[in-house]
Amino acid sequence: MEAHRYQNINDALNAISLINQSQGIPKSEKSVTQSYTDFIEGVDSYFIMADDVTKSVLGVDNLVTLTENDFEKGNPLEI
Amino acid sequence: MSNYYRTILNVQTVIPVNIYANLKVVLSLDKFNTAADPSTVRRSSDDAETSIGYVTDVFDVSAFDTFIGAGSGFLAAYKNQNNLAQTFSQTTLTRQYEIQKNIFGTRVGLKGTTAGLTSIQNTAFTLTTTAQHYYFFVPVVIDGLAPTRMYPCVVTIGTGTRMLCAIRTVSGNARMEILQNITGSLADRITTGTTNLATGTKYLLTYYFNYQSGIMQTYINKTLEINDTGALSSATIGQVDTFTVGNFTNGRANEAFNGKIGFVGYNEGVLTAGQLSDIQDDLIAKYSI
Numbered sequence: 001m002e003a004h005r006y007q008n009i010n011d012a013l014n015a016i017s018l019i020n021q022s023q024g025i026p027k028s029e030k031s032v033t034q035s036y037t038d039f040i041e042g043v044d045s046y047f048i049m050a051d052d053v054t055k056s057v058l059g060v061d062n063l064v065t066l067t068e069n070d071f072e073k074g075n076p077l078e079i
Numbered sequence: 080m081s082n083y084y085r086t087i088l089n090v091q092t093v094i095p096v097n098i099y100a101n102l103k104v105v106l107s108l109d110k111f112n113t114a115a116d117p118s119t120v121r122r123s124s125d126d127a128e129t130s131i132g133y134v135t136d137v138f139d140v141s142a143f144d145t146f147i148g149a150g151s152g153f154l155a156a157y158k159n160q161n162n163l164a165q166t167f168s169q170t171t172l173t174r175q176y177e178i179q180k181n182i183f184g185t186r187v188g189l190k191g192t193t194a195g196l197t198s199i200q201n202t203a204f205t206l207t208t209t210a211q212h213y214y215f216f217v218p219v220v221i222d223g224l225a226p227t228r229m230y231p232c233v234v235t236i237g238t239g240t241r242m243l244c245a246i247r248t249v250s251g252n253a254r255m256e257i258l259q260n261i262t263g264s265l266a267d268r269i270t271t272g273t274t275n276l277a278t279g280t281k282y283l284l285t286y287y288f289n290y291q292s293g294i295m296q297t298y299i300n301k302t303l304e305i306n307d308t309g310a311l312s313s314a315t316i317g318q319v320d321t322f323t324v325g326n327f328t329n330g331r332a333n334e335a336f337n338g339k340i341g342f343v344g345y346n347e348g349v350l351t352a353g354q355l356s357d358i359q360d361d362l363i364a365k366y367s368i
């Protein structure tokens with residue numbers, strides 16, 4: 001899985017704002033859909049999953065391929 | 080029609096499953112409640128949203144097709160049909176389920192997106208803490224064996240306690256898995272089944288958590304799969320923060336359910352063997368399993 005990698009949350013939020021502006025999202029205040037995407041908090045980084053839309057808006061310079069090591073374990077029973 | 084539905088669920092002739100007080104969550108694009116509000120669907124062509132209703136008790140596929148045109152349709156929100164004030168939603172476009180036709184017979188299924196972050200949830204769900212018996216009913220089709228652990232349903236209770244209904248890939252085979260976290264002095268527990276679940280096959284998965292005896296059980300269709308009678312001193316679990324369908328939390332990587340979900344039912348309180356069987360029979364019939 002490819003993702004855009006950011007060092008801090010503000011950069012990730014700014015990136016999401018740029019994507020939403022480009023896509024005209026949300027369509028209205030009443031729309032359930034309020035954002036094109038959201039960031040994922042990883043270990044020391046914030047990631048935005050990449051697709052054609054995000055690449056066209058954000059470019060490809062900060063693309064990384066995600067591994068399980070980028071995230072904390074989702075299941076707390078796994079130690 | 081089963082005795083259970085006739086006498087306890089107050090079943091009507093048109094509505095196969097009416098709402099039983101203990102069936103606290105009923106999530107479906109089909110109609111299970113005469114007063115149910117329609118779902119909110121987004122179309123891919125322009126991201127417009129609309130409500131899609133029913134034809135008799137089934138999702139209105141014709142209206143859906145007309146709305147989405149040549150594109151695809153995604154589920155932005157649907158109501159808990161036992162509590163219409165309670166909405167399960169996904170506000171992030173790329174994490175919404177695609178609605179696919181003819182997955183469970185003629186009924187639609189919710190398909191996880193390729194981004195693998197799909198989920199839909201309610202973050203203000205309140206569990207009945209005195210019920211102590213909790214059942215989840217989920218008709219599914221598994222599409223792939225990755226991620227290695229994926230979650231049709233997760234309920235997060237308070238700050239750390241969870242009921243986790245999982246599917247785990249073991250030695251290249253998908254199997255049922257049931258997990259619970261308990262904050263405090265009681266041990267976390269996890270049990271994996273032994274029966275392989277084939278991809279592309281419809282199953283009714285039932286998960287049962289007993290917070291009095293500690294029993295954790297699962298069923299594949301109507302067959303008992305996991306019967307974990309591990310010790311648990313009666314645990315009092317707190318209020319629920321979040322009820323999530325199809326992921327560990329909202330849009331988490333590497334844990335999204337890779338497949339289709341037809342329905343989610345959640346029951347609080349004890350079910351007799353006959354009642355459990357009746358619910359399973361009804362869902363197996365309804366979702367052509």
